[in-house]
Amino acid sequence: MWDVIVAERLALADLLDSLSPEEWGRPSLCRSWTVHDVAAHMTMQQLGLAGLVGVAMRWRGSMARTTREAARRRAADRAPAQIVAEIRETAPRHRHTVGVSRLETLTDLLVHTQDIAVPLGRRHDMPPKAAAVAATRMLTMRWPPPLPSARAAAGFRLTATDTDWTWGSGLGVQGPMSALLLTCCGRDVARSELSGPGAPDLIARLSR
Structure with missing residues (x-):
């Protein structure tokens, strides 16, 4: 499973690297999330306890709203090139965020890659077995x-x-x-x- 996760992280970095500045600002399939927001969220797949506590301290009443706001803050702090570099650099690490398993990491990666690709008319084939x-x-x-x-x-x-x-x-x-x-x-x-x-x-x- 980790081989698939690493490969999909690198494929996502390649996809993001090919986007124009205008495409980074477009809506994703996630309601109220831009492509930039979703990409920034994908840099949060390996949060340790301190990082998770930092997100929780800005609680917005639900996990969905809290996660969205954390992604927006990351997007505001990181240019597209920085996000791509971070995803590519951390891709080989066999790590997932504290409190979830590698199964959630895999699911997040597969679905959010489509959240970016589909509205932009880009094709990324999802591996069926994964x-x-x-x-x-x-x-x-x-x-x-x-x-x-x-x-x-x-x-x-x-x-x-x-x-x-x-x-x-x-x-x-x-x-x-x-x-x-x-x-x-x-x-x-x-x-x-x-x-x-x-x-x-x-x-x-x-x-x-």
């Missing part, structure tokens, strides 16, 4: 609390069309592994790639 590991974690995790989009998948049988992965029971929903992971992580951009008898019901549930 996405399957991340999706399983998202759908079975108890801590941190699962996302509402992951809870919405309960009662459906999800099946990947490009790797050997199935989860759950109920009406069937099929799609590429990347589309299933993005959907479970609350991104609606990949819902058009879903098919099967359960797809309309799952999409309707997610929309609510």
Whole structure:
């Protein structure tokens, strides 16, 4: 898994290195986050206890708001070239932020790379087997609390069309592994790639 994480960190650095100044300021798939914000957030994958305490001391009422504000502060303090250099320099380290596992590190990396690439019209193929590991974690995790989009998948049988992965029971929903992971992580951009008898019901549930 660490080999995949390192490779995806370096691929993200290459992607960011190719962006124009105008693209850094564009909206990402994360609501209210720019590409610059998301890229800055990706420099926070290896926070130690002191760094985590520093983020927590600026609590904004929820983990989502606190994380967003921390990313915005980093983006304000770091030029694009600095962010790229930091991601590339720290990529080989087998470290993750205190309080989470390497599974969250992998998921964060796979999904946030798409948050940057998709709205810019850039293509970055998500490795299906790694996405399957991340999706399983998202759908079975108890801590941190699962996302509402992951809870919405309960009662459906999800099946990947490009790797050997199935989860759950109920009406069937099929799609590429990347589309299933993005959907479970609350991104609606990949819902058009879903098919099967359960797809309309799952999409309707997610929309609510």
